[in-house]
Amino acid sequence: MKFSLKLLLWTMIVMAAAFGFSGFYFVNYVFERALDREAGQALDESSILKFAFETAALNVPAKYDVLQEDTTRQIASNLEAGGQDTGRMLRISDDQKQVLYAADGFTADDGLLLALDENTKTYRVIRLDDSYYIQTAARVEALDKRLYLETMRDVTEVFHDRATGFVVYRRVTVVILLLGTVLMHFISSWLTRPIRLLTRATKRMAAGDYDYRARLVSDDELGQLTADFNRMANALEDNIIKLEEEIRAREDFVGAFAHELKTPVTAIIGYADMLRSHRLDEEKSFMCANYIYTEGRRLETMSLRLLDIIVTKRQEIELQMVSAESLFFYLYDMYAAKKNMDFHFTYDEGMIRCDASLIKSVLINLLDNACKASEPGSRIDVDGYAVSEGYRFSVKDHGVGIPEEEVYKITKAFYMVDKSRSRSRNGAGLGLALCEEILLLHHSRLEIESEPGKGSCFSFILPWEDGGPAAWRSGGEGGGEV
Template sequence: MKLSWKVFFSTLIITILTFSIGGYFLISAVFQSALNRESSSALEENKMLRSYFGAVIPTSTSEEQSKASMVNISESIISHFTNDKLSIRISDDEQNIIAQSDDVRFDVNLLKQLEDNSLLYKTIEYNGRYYIQTASILQTFSGKVYIETIHDISSIFTDRQNLFSSYRKFIFCMLVVNGLLVFLMTLWTLSPLKRLSNTTREIAKGKYSDRVAIQTKDEIGLLAEDFNKMADSLETKILDLEATTISQRDFIGSFAHEVKTPLTSIIGYADMLRSKRMSEENRILAADYIFNEGKRLEVLSLKLLDLLVVKNHEFEMKEINMKELFNNIKGIMEPTIKGSNILLEISAEDIQIRVEEDLIKTLIINLIDNGRKAIQGSGIINLTGKRISDERFIIIVKDNGKGMTENELSRITEMFYMVDKSRVRDKGVGIGLSLCKEIVELHGGEMNFESQVDIGTSVYLDLRG
């Protein structure tokens, strides 16, 4: 059973019990008070009749005159005081009836309980009606006289019955009205919990930014506030976890992507050493390329881990010669572009630049490799470098490949985005330029593209160093 129904039924039951028990005791108290008043009135009435009878009865007459006088006085009292609600019976010392107003049944057991100068009463039921019977003793010259009255109090019992009947109707009406009010109040009170439950379901579906809009200051409001704090903390942890996952994914993809070119160079030079006769100088040069690329792979993994996962941008910058850097890159790319009818031309000023050597090599090699992929037949890739100020230099990578549209240019640095596969030489996974962007930002620079379809693409690297 839902909490709202539990609150509804429990409140309704408590209300019914409270009003029912309270009403019962209230009506009973009113009835008892009315009964006590009638009892007191009946006793006073009996006392008055006893006093009046004692005042008018003669004290010194013969026995026959006394009996006759008692009968006359008794009949006079009965005729004078009897009405619709009051009946009187007067009995002699032997409890023989002297006079009686009507045929109402008097309880003879009440007289047996009487003592001298005592006054008793009891409530009796006769023919579906209720009466208060009173009895007292009057000591006369000729003996005891029993005076009894019986007072009709059926109206009190009828009133009590009517009150109970009316109260039952009142309880029923109150049950309907109270039930409606309790139902509405329950819905209003528990509606924040329903919103809280709905928000919980939405968060469970992955909408971590959803929050509970509850402004009350009661316990439910405090619960909602604590829930929102918990949701904030949970969202932060999930976003951090997602960011970590993305960083790890980027690292794995980028590392796999960056390993390809060095491995191609290593395999190419190794194949040359294995399958061709070479001079001692060329053999040493090939072995040197293999050794250097192997060492670069070793440190490149750690640097990519720092750059993409740890987000560490504090790399040690060293001064290197631009011309020597370009020549080294040309040697690395030679096994990759060999046999593809593509010419790599380099032009660099003989200057010193301050960069992170392994990452700047990765940046330039990525751009050259992208140019190679864009050339479907024979073509030329130009690599140019020069200083433009005391603190900045520019590197340009230009190809005469298929080029890109404006829409493709606006998205090429997005992770895993690839241009139209029909216009590139090899398939990729769309990671290279995203990594290039990170490296350019590390060097405090900008990377800009110019491209025309079927004419070619130029990449401008404006770097600090």
């Protein structure tokens, strides 16, 4: 059952119960007030009749010291005649409950007399056939006799009005409930509209339409639920996009890896087969062996770099304070005497918070790429200096450069701008991918500026800790050049 239908049914049930109870209470309240009014009039009339009877008994001639039954009947008949227009009936009984006079139609029993006390009067409501009456009883002292005066007053109209009131109220209630049902149908549909829109959105998303969002049509709790659902959908869509990109990247990675394996493996198999199946002179044998060795080294380099990338992604690094000077002296020792390049190292002294071994790996990869992109003897500048965001490292070469449309691709695994140049220098296309992973662990990223034919500049910033820019000077001030 739909929520709007449940809301409609429960509202109608509550309304019906409320109208039924209030209608019964109202009609019954009016009826009781009318009945009390009739009872009061009947008791007042009984008191008047009692006074009139006693007065008439006192006017009996003095020669009679007793009240004769005929006189009693005559007085009762005269009193009865005076009340014919009001529908009131009269009955007189002696102290033995024997009826002395009764009007036509006075058929009530004498049970009310049994409830009558000494100086009191009482009444009750009785039903005779299809009519209702108020019966009153009062004690009368007339001369030497004690009599009982009873009256019956027709109040059928009061009960009829109550029955009519219930019928009218039921009809009014039915009409109001029918109109209320129609009105509540539209109200419940309007109130549950956000739920229907939310349901439609969930079905669309379940069908694969992740761009679809539920329309926000209210600012109440359902509106808040819709807004939360849309935020959840946005997060879900972002995660799905990331997963799709990750899957696509893995597929590209596997494809690139298979392609990169194919070339050296094919060369190794070809030259190995040539050595096995042909008698070659020493020069050709050395050439074949050198090709096998070179391609084997490239496979080794590629496998080690892949292992580094996998380990780096799963690694939890421990940051420590490291002096910038120690990093630059390490690079100087590694490259100044071993590479046929013109290296220039310039740095600001200070303490940097990082994983020294990983940052060294980043800098070594950047320097290797700079060497591969440059001709022998070219200048390569390695700089380190403090900026507002953190400590910036940069490696700048004056080599072949990178086309603008290729810049965003070079951090992808196995991507090489000049494959022939990279392979000739044992490049595997994995160095910058490894740098990117390491820098992500340090909450940084690789920035690349390049112009074909003029060279490239690779830089990254290691962000400050809570101490801000002043923290890097904790190890000393000044700078250096090696």
